[in-house]
Amino acid sequence: xxxxYTLHEDPCSGNxxxxxxxxxxxxxxxxxxxxxxxxxxTRTEDFLENVNLNxxxxxxxxxxxxxxxxxxxxxxxxxxxxxxxxxIPQDRLGQADMLRWMFFxxxxxxPNLATLRFWMRFVGEANLSDRQRAQIETKRSAGNxxxxxxxxxxxxxxxxxxxSVSLADIALFPYTHLAEExxxxxxxxxxxxxxxxxxxALPGFAPMA
Amino acid sequence: xxxxYTLHEDPCSGNxxxxxxxxxxxxxxxxxxxxxxxxxxTRTEDFLENVNLNxxxxxxxxxxxxxxxxxxxxxxxxxxxxxxxxxIPQDRLGQADMLRWMFFxxxxxxPNLATLRFWMRFVGEANLSDRQRAQIETKRSAGNxxxxxxxxxxxxxxxxxxxSVSLADIALFPYTHLAEExxxxxxxxxxxxxxxxxxxALPGFAPMA
Numbered sequence: 001x002x003x004x005y006t007l008h009e010d011p012c013s014g015n016x017x018x019x020x021x022x023x024x025x026x027x028x029x030x031x032x033x034x035x036x037x038x039x040x041x042t043r044t045e046d047f048l049e050n051v052n053l054n055x056x057x058x059x060x061x062x063x064x065x066x067x068x069x070x071x072x073x074x075x076x077x078x079x080x081x082x083x084x085x086x087x088i089p090q091d092r093l094g095q096a097d098m099l100r101w102m103f104f105x106x107x108x109x110x111p112n113l114a115t116l117r118f119w120m121r122f123v124g125e126a127n128l129s130d131r132q133r134a135q136i137e138t139k140r141s142a143g144n145x146x147x148x149x150x151x152x153x154x155x156x157x158x159x160x161x162x163x164s165v166s167l168a169d170i171a172l173f174p175y176t177h178l179a180e181e182x183x184x185x186x187x188x189x190x191x192x193x194x195x196x197x198x199x200x201a202l203p204g205f206a207p208m209a
Numbered sequence: 210x211x212x213x214y215t216l217h218e219d220p221c222s223g224n225x226x227x228x229x230x231x232x233x234x235x236x237x238x239x240x241x242x243x244x245x246x247x248x249x250x251t252r253t254e255d256f257l258e259n260v261n262l263n264x265x266x267x268x269x270x271x272x273x274x275x276x277x278x279x280x281x282x283x284x285x286x287x288x289x290x291x292x293x294x295x296x297i298p299q300d301r302l303g304q305a306d307m308l309r310w311m312f313f314x315x316x317x318x319x320p321n322l323a324t325l326r327f328w329m330r331f332v333g334e335a336n337l338s339d340r341q342r343a344q345i346e347t348k349r350s351a352g353n354x355x356x357x358x359x360x361x362x363x364x365x366x367x368x369x370x371x372x373s374v375s376l377a378d379i380a381l382f383p384y385t386h387l388a389e390e391x392x393x394x395x396x397x398x399x400x401x402x403x404x405x406x407x408x409x410a411l412p413g414f415a416p417m418a
Binding site: 071 | 301362
């Protein structure tokens, strides 16, 4: 069955980049439709009703068999696109171990690294609310913990899960390689820096726009 | 291959309960080893070195073939235990849609509902740090948003993903049915309340200890 994919995205978002990187590594054609998060374009009545009730991007629109279906959540979209490919291990423990890093990404990594990048680079520190400002130190410390866990895990390993690149690496690459935009220092994480270089050297790698 | 499973857990944790509920619904034998999070028992050198570098539970210990392997992250453990079972849809979109709710759980739900429950019920509001106190309103509002998204999605549906119970429901059940311990009101979410009753009526359902 032939399907057509349209990614509803904001090009500034690392969560959207994950999906474009998955598609690039698999040579899967992917159209895109851009939204401006800061301008509230993902909170309109039309978006909430037809694209994602949760008011968030990325969302993958899957057209085929005469219907359109909409799949939210960046890591679930990567899973869908990579179905049956070398980016998902086929063995039971390998698959669970890869998912382990993808859940780690959503819980320990993204809320700290992506949020601080968004605040520092796009909102501007001077424009933060008191409530946001009160969270900076907590997010700084938790984000550094997540980077340290990855760095220690990567000592003696080329990739986060298994012996070759998988969705675990793709999920964690975007906001790790953008960490310095959020004020994190990658200097002291040498295994992480080597891993970033390794990902960037993959055949088919596409840089963030 | 026969494997033996030991769950490293804290019985107060909803993340650990997810795994016990998965095992109960599948009649999979599961031994448990208890830790007290508040007493720092998951931050000891031994735990960090041998069980989980990230200092967190739950972790599933898988014994078989003469070796022990350790799998962290509650949702990855549920995935491992439910491999090949009716709790994971076999079709490509069904699987991705189920994972969508499991990522939603880790990003939009758990950090708000589980954290407020932990602070209100176990730490005590009077003992919170200023930094924690400053996050209450943000977490209250984001937690209510997550409950609303689930409630609206469940209007006219019996389960979160597909036509039967899946890991999507199991991942979201624990902290939803405990929401009131964190100060959330389930009163106005009638589809959610019906879904909770539906989960509790499943054959093999095990309540939280």
